[in-house]
Amino acid sequence: MDDRAIEVRLPDLGDVGRVKVVEWLVEPGSPVEMNDDLLEVETEKTTFVIPAPATGRLARIVVPAGGEANADDLLGEIERG
């Protein structure tokens, strides 16, 4: 894997069942700063705004808005720099 690519993974939110990706708050290709609001996910109990894990560019969205994911799934990638 490219050393510059930082994975955005879904943390464990508890709850049973899959987590829904509500909205990506950054356009693919756009720059992001570490800790910027990156995307919003939700379960029946929780809405969690996932912060960007690194500064760089949102290189790839793996699970788009409307998609579902399990804990630790890859949601997207940030290219560092």
Add this chain to the structure above:
Amino acid sequence: MVLTVEHPPVITLGRSGKPEHLLVSQERLEREGITVVDVERGGDITYHGPGQLVVYPILDLRDHGRDIKAYIEQLEGAAIDTLSSYGISAETRPGYPGVWVGQKKIASIGVYVRSWVTRHGLALNVEVNPEHFAMINPCGLGVDVVSMADLMNSPDWDAVEARFLARFGDRLGCTVVRGELDGLVKETA
């Protein structure tokens, strides 16, 4: 920081909120003085009102291991511990958010986390007007709700609040210190 609140009657629609889970007309709501508000928390529709203990922890989860799952378990667990101390046996049910006594819901939960800071929280029915709850399909589940008052004699909101905060503090590993909102506002002004 934890805010504890008793709301005037209000119906809130969360991010999964479906308007068809509101079962009465706008006119009826106006007659009863009940407002409807869209909110950013997780979860569907719920009611807040007199006789309900609403708890809003505002915690930076970076001080708590960035563990959202644990936070939710602490919040639910504090409700279960509190009820248990009154002899009421309650539990969580996988796939059914909230805290349950048998098939009836006694507390609802809806949490929002941004920049690792928590908003919204949990609402525990101490002695809630059942006619108001009948105006919604709570959390879209078509379930019965229950209050502590249905299960014991005259629960006191203040006493339940104090006990909840103590139990929540225990689970967080913190000591809960009481302050007044007025004092807080003056300090930040």
